[in-house]
Amino acid sequence: xxxxxxxxxxxxxxxxxxxxxxxxxxxxxxxxxxxxxxxxxxxxxxxxxxxxxxxxxxxxxxxxxxxxxxxxxxxxxxxxxxxxxxxxxxxxxxxxxxxxxxxxxxxxxxxxxxxxxxxxxxxxxxxxxxxxxxxxxxxxxxx
Numbered sequence: 001x002x003x004x005x006x007x008x009x010x011x012x013x014x015x016x017x018x019x020x021x022x023x024x025x026x027x028x029x030x031x032x033x034x035x036x037x038x039x040x041x042x043x044x045x046x047x048x049x050x051x052x053x054x055x056x057x058x059x060x061x062x063x064x065x066x067x068x069x070x071x072x073x074x075x076x077x078x079x080x081x082x083x084x085x086x087x088x089x090x091x092x093x094x095x096x097x098x099x100x101x102x103x104x105x106x107x108x109x110x111x112x113x114x115x116x117x118x119x120x121x122x123x124x125x126x127x128x129x130x131x132x133x134x135x136x137x138x139x140x141x142x143x
Contacts, residue, residue, distance in 0.1 A: 014036035019036065106131070
C-alpha cells in the first residue's frame with residue numbers, strides 16, 4: 001500500500017475520532033468531526049508553507065555556469081541513458097546550451113566529447129557548492 005492511499009484513511013480516522021471526542025466533551029459530533037478534519041489537513045498546509053523556504057535554502061537545481069539560468073529555466077532533456085534506473089537525468093541551459101546531468105547530490109556538466117566534469121554537489125542538508133574539476137567522482141578508480 002502506498003502512502004498516498006493512507007492519507008484519505010487518516011482523514012476518515014481523524015473525523016471519526018473528532019466526532020467521538022466532540023460528543024464526549026459536549027461540543028457535538030459535527031464540531032468534533034470538523035476539528036478532526038482540520039487536524040488531518042494541518043500537515044498538508046505545513047508542507048505547503050515550508051516548501052518555499054526549503055527551496056530558497058537549496059534550489060532543486062543550481063545556477064548554470066553562465067550565471068543566467070536558475071532552476072526554473074532549465075530544459076528537461078530526459079534520462080541520461082534509456083536503460084538506466086539510478087535516477088540521473090539531463091538538463092539543458094536555454095541561454096548557453098550547456099548540458100548537465102543531475103545524479104542524487106551531484107550536478108555534472110556534460111562536455112561535447114562526452115566527458116563528465118563535476119560542477120556542483122551538496123550534502124544531505126547543505127546548499128549547492130562548487131566541486132573542483134580535479135576531484136574524482138565516487139565511481140572513478142584511483143590512479
